[in-house]
Amino acid sequence: MRLLDLISALAMMALIALVVVATRDLAFWNGVFPGPRFLPLLLAGTTALLAIALFVSAVRGTGNRQPVDWPDRTGLARIGAFYLAAIGFGVIGSFLGFVTSAIVFLLFTMVVVLRRPIVPSLITTAVTSLIVYVIFIGWLDIRLPLGPFGF
Amino acid sequence: METLSLIGMGFGMVLTVPGLTAVVTGVLIGQIVGALPGIGPSTGMALLLPVTFGMDPALAIMMLSGILYGAMYGGSITAILINVPGDDSSVVCAIEGNKLARKGKAGHALAVAALSSFAAGVTGTIVLAFAAVALSAVALRFNAPEFFLLALLGISASASLGTGSVVKALLMGLFGLLIAMVGIDPIAGTTRLTFGFSQLLDGFDFLPVAIGVFGIAEILVSLERGGTMQPIVTRFRDTFLSAKDVAFCAMAAVRGFIVGFCMGMMPGAGSTVSSFLAYGVERKFSRRPEQFGHGALDAIATTEAANNASVTGAMTPMLTLGIPGSTGTAVLLAALILQGIRPGPTLMTDQPVLVWSLIASMFVGNVVLLILNLPMAPIFASILRIPYAYLAPGIVLFSLIGAYAVTLSFFTMGVAIAFGLIGYFMIKADLPRAPLVLALVLAPLLEESLRQSLLLSLGSPLIFVQRPFSLALLVVLLLVFLMPLVMSLRSRWKARST
Amino acid sequence: MIDFTNVPGVSRIALAAGLALIAPAMAHAERAPEGPIEISVGCSAGCTPDVLMRRAASIWNDTGIIDNPIVIVNREGGGMTAAMNYVLSRPGDENNLMALAEPVFSTPLVQGTDPLYDDFTPLGVFVQTQLIVLAQPDHEATNLAEMVEIARANPQQVMMAGSSAGGTDEQVMGLIEQAAGDDVQMTFIPHSGGGAAQTTFLGGNTDMVTVTIDEALPHIEAGNARPIAILTNERLSDEALADIPTAIEQGLDVTWGQVFGLLGTPELDPEVRDWWTARIVELTETEEWQAFISGNFLGGEVYVGEGLPDAMTGFHEDRVAVLRLIGAIE
Incomplete structure (x- = not known):
């Protein structure tokens, strides 16, 4: 489970990186209104916090320690x-x-x-x-x- | 009194041979297209539109609307039995219902779905008949700021939708929101995260994603052991609900009805949003919240009540203002226009025969659907007697064809297949899948309404406290967020003082 | 400037003009396609082009003008690109057609790709929608000119609800701002659809909304809205509409509308194209069609035959200009 948690956290970080890079040409703020990049960046930031939390708990081994039920x-x-x-x-x-x-x-x-x-x-x-x-x-x-x- | 005589006139139209034929044809087709994954009521209605050209307008509308609410009954059948949502609004039913089916309680789940659909359909029709005009006036007070807070309330439910870690549940909710950012930006109109693919302009359609992470992924997991899973036998007597079951589900259905009807009246929300919102609400109220995610009977009651209520709810703006509240009612309005009838605020006074026949037909149609579904539950459930190894390929086949049918393109089929693998990984990594789908459904409403609100207020966030309904929702939202915090603090404080 | 939706109230007049346009084309040989005909519509069942095509198909088949069964298929998605790609990928196919609607012009423009409208074989443009600007019934502005002055005094505070960003409604607002002068700035509130936009307006959240005449009439009759301008060249003769001033007579040179029609596959046999030309003209001459057009307050001007490609280019150029105006394209 620890390995999978690490992979999940890293996959989410990769997704965030993709979102941040792919929206770089869009406006974050248009005058007084939020622009097209506003929500993606806000979400990316929040996701990053949670992904780090998952990563840390996986590294420290405080998360779910049940073994993964892999098929043979x-x-x-x-x-x-x-x-x-x-x-x-x-x-x-x-x-x-x-x-x-x-x-x-x-x-x-x-x-x-x-x-x-x-x-x-x-x-x-x-x-x-x-x-x-x-x-x-x-x-x-x-x-x-x-x-x-x-x- | 006047309303009663008008309803009487409506029944006079419906309880004739052509009237009953139209209603029964409509609900039967609705039942079937609802049960087929990827093919929703609007496809069925579009199919029947040419047939209605020569018909009496009232009969045409009775038949077409039968498809609309009939589909809500049909969708739950495939969802419960084979874990593939028949249409958008039965995803929750798939999450909980199929768990019950695997416990041999498919009959129970089907019966609860049929009964709560019926109760919500009939109650909704009564509300529509007596209070449509008054309600639509209230519904107009709801706009972008209120929608935003409702969407936020729905998303906040995603934290509790997992069966394990809150961090993982939230993370998957955010994953859904991030995927939903793909497509044309709803406010600025620019493309976002489409990487040059025109198929991505509309973003990820939610149904193929749900088909992938639920239908396909679960089959992959079940086939790990060679598909030797025993057939699930449902005994006939298992379909009969005990009085205890009914009492347990009744309040859930009432709450689902309220959420569904209210959301149905709002354009842009629709039956899918209402089914998920009802699910989230129910989790807060349920006496057995720990059952959620493991096959909760009351969850089925609430979501099925919600999606049926939302269909009648959507009829409110359609009949009182001539505004489509959903894609289904848009087809109904189109049918009216093709019949030479102009829908609008005067429809109810200009076309009383049509409007009241429609309302009467909804009573009759719901009764027909109940008669059709309740005794058929054990027969439908017997499909699970087929050994799984013969059933699984067929389920995947129907999932794939359904995903194709959503947009008639291979792209959505590809999305379903890809999310099948993602879903498989999520099951292994103990990542909950419901928050992902919930977030994907609510994201467009969330983003559009937030940015619309700030446009309306020229950038001032005060708009959320200046409007009475918005303020009330904000208070509810704060309570929902703060309650668990206060509770845990109090229990901690209590633990310390003893 | 933008004047292709110059729509007289009665479609009969327009028809005469249309017939004149196609007269030379009639000389060519005509050949009917064989087998069922499929018209791809780029939006869901119930959308405007869907309703128009279904009505046209039923008249064609019922009156026997066309014997081939006609099926409407909704291929929604990607601002009609799904339907466009489907039809464009079948060069020379005589059984597949595409319903022409605004996104055929605007989607490639907004996406910054090459225009697609000229890849099709155009068959005819034969319906236009006519637009009305509605204001709140108790609004202090009683016409569009007054509304514009309020907007001039209060930049950005006058709001208009409309459907999708960059769509017809936002184009209308851009044209009004342009006609009123540089110092007029209004705020456009985009929605996921026309119904949602009307709800926002009816809920009293915005000052204005732009709708088609058939959508507007019931709200005007019910007292939920006040018409402040009609965006046609001249006032319409219909009793219910005769009192609504045009934008032009209020000193704002704005006329605008949406166009609908039929497109064939690329490299379509000219004989089949000419057959369609004749069938479209026959359709527009039927009583059923004319009743449908006038009953829904649509414009029935017909563009077919040799003048059509130029007309299409004209429509396209008008849309390039207005999209540039509202900043949807560079």
């Missing part, structure tokens, strides 16, 4: 693959349409990532992608990307 290596690989599959859904969807991409995503995650038996996975995939098609595209006419096959 296979668990990590599993959620990593699952996460990449989610990104892949978007990438494939932009070329082949969301329905095709959904079929690929569902089958891949169920059979390959979660190691489910093939038949129930196929049934679940068929039902889920049918729902996507019927509700989103067929009925509600939401403009989801369509593939070369028209769905």
Whole structure:
């Protein structure tokens, strides 16, 4: 937990630095009114105080000392693959349409990532992608990307 | 008396075959679009707009408004069952409701959501019928300075939303506020922190962020152990609330209703802000505040009452002034214009049939929704019997498509995926996620109203004490801030003296 | 100076002018696009361009002027850049159109990027909104000229509520200040939308608000507001509006309004463009459309055909000038 607290505090400090640098061309004060940079700087300052507080408590070890519940290596690989599959859904969807991409995503995650038996996975995939098609595209006419096959 | 006869006339319009068909169609579509993540009531209403062109104006408005409040019922279903908020205002419901579902109490949560939605919907309609004109006059006294203090009050709740360290909760609230600084500056009109991306001009849409940090992140955590989590079985009798549950939630729903209706009347606040504000308020009043964040039944009662009340609240400025209080009522007004009716302060006198049919239809629509939702709760809950490994990919799929549907672009889908990873890290680092989302929702209101106030007063901060409502809110705010301080000092002093 | 929204009260007169403009274009061959037509609107359902396009689409389809089903799709975001990018990324596509509204001109200007309006194939500009300046009903100023004098005596103390920063309402205030002289400084209070701005005004927080005529009328009738100037060239003939003085007759040379229309994809086939020209003219000739325009007090001047690209450039240049005036661009 101490390491994660340190990382969180540092990540927030990095965010603050980004905000401060990226707003440098904006006005902090316009005449008698606060300008576009007013609130970002105010927030950055307050965040810095709290991030320092978190950092100090992590260094001194006064914060939460419960160990982090990390997954084992296979668990990590599993959620990593699952996460990449989610990104892949978007990438494939932009070329082949969301329905095709959904079929690929569902089958891949169920059979390959979660190691489910093939038949129930196929049934679940068929039902889920049918729902996507019927509700989103067929009925509600939401403009989801369509593939070369028209769905 | 006159109002009663007008309502009677309204019911005369609604309780006909075309009237009932319009209401039932509206609430059914609302229920479905509300339940689908990323697709809100305004999408459903826009979809139905062309259908309403040839219809009688009263029927058209009855149907379209059915979508609006029907969606509030629908949103809580997906939120509770699969932890993906169906629409913006059901994020709180996802935070608390899904925790209950995982304890096997999905039926309870759904029933409380349906009942408090119903109670708030009907009460709101009564208030609308009898006090709309008087209330809108009061609501006009609320403006930028009051909005700023309300937003501040809401943000101050973020400190208490975490389950652990206050520093971490505040830090995440500030994280949300900082993210919200991205986009076009609301007052100066210049771009801020967009790094040249036109997709960032409107800032981070809050729904994809919520879908990411709640929906996707939690699924990642549950899949760590191989997705072998046991299906959650809800027994039919578990859906029946005990008298104790109802009594426990009743006051929460009342408070939620008040917050929701008031916020609904203010343009720019809307159902999302009101649901979060009600959540924050309830935490102060709840008899079991320690349950918040772990599945609090009264939290669901209060937020669901709040978002339904805000829909009827938003009808107040619409009917009395012709001003849209939310994107949903903007579509209703557009429908009126397309029907050749000019909305405005004279609408209630010029178009009594239309206005009172609408009000009567809201009574009928809420009853239909209750009939639809309460007995269906166990059936909806049975979706959780599907083994998690088959459910999880589908949930993520719907989350991603929903995030895409928010703006019809891959950008919002990318935001959801990115915040899925951030959310996963936050869970591991024990950083609370509710303050992040709360701050993101309230930030635009906070900044816009602060700077508007100072423009109105030409830079003088005295504007916050010169206006009666603003002064009253300031006192409340000080009490909220000082109370815990005084309490802790007193207990410390007591401890020392004994 | 800015005079493209010169809008006569009755759209019929404008139509005659519009027809004259397109007469040469009619000679070209016309070709109808095949399949459903999608009009991307850059804002959420219920916004002004959305309402206009939905009304136009329903008349086109109901009267049989256009057989292709027309669908309105709301692609909101980024000051209409989401919708613009969507349509601009489909050169030559005959089934995708974009609803023209003010942000098509102003967003790239304010963002400091290259103008986008001239990347589209313009099809027609056929609706304008007409604006009224409202003051508090009990305000000591009974017209815009008096309001300006109060502002001159009390710098920055006269306030106007309006929708987004740099938008039409702020442009109006800038034009009023310019017309009144350098020593007049008023304060503009931006809001997230027109409804919020009206609420601020109705709550008595500002002296003025700028609204379209159809928004203004109910408030005037209910006694919640007093009209102090109409921003058209001449007074309107409608009974309810005939008494409202123009800004020009009060010695303030300000006319302004918003323009709406249709844009095609880049490199659109000229034959399809000419087909649209004819369909837009047919639309504006229907009774339904004219009733809609006059019922909502919109301007119905039609710009199509060969004169359109120049008109578009004119609209753009007017907006460059006014945005520079209010300091939204350098």
